[in-house]
Amino acid sequence: MPDKADWSDKSERQYDQVKESERQMGKTDAEAEESAALTVNKEQARKGDAKEVVENE
Structure with missing residues (x-):
């Protein structure tokens, strides 16, 4: 869980x-x-709410 x-x-x-x-x-x-966490984090990054965007390698 994230x-x-x-x-x-x-x-x-x-x-x-x-x-x-x-x-x-x-x-x-x-x-x-995993899908849910990625979706929420992507939405936060899009809105500028995320602290840091870390791309999965």
């Missing part, structure tokens, strides 16, 4: 919604959590 300490309530809700949606599409818990 460190959600810096996430707003809205970001946490978005994470939970994306994770649940991914699970319903048949992804594993780990895959769903």
Whole structure:
């Protein structure tokens, strides 16, 4: 599970919604959590809310 300490309530809700949606599409818990975290972090970076954007190599 990602460190959600810096996430707003809205970001946490978005994470939970994306994770649940991914699970319903048949992804594993780990895959769903990763997709949800990437989605929230991408949205934060787009809005300028993220502290630092780290790209996955």
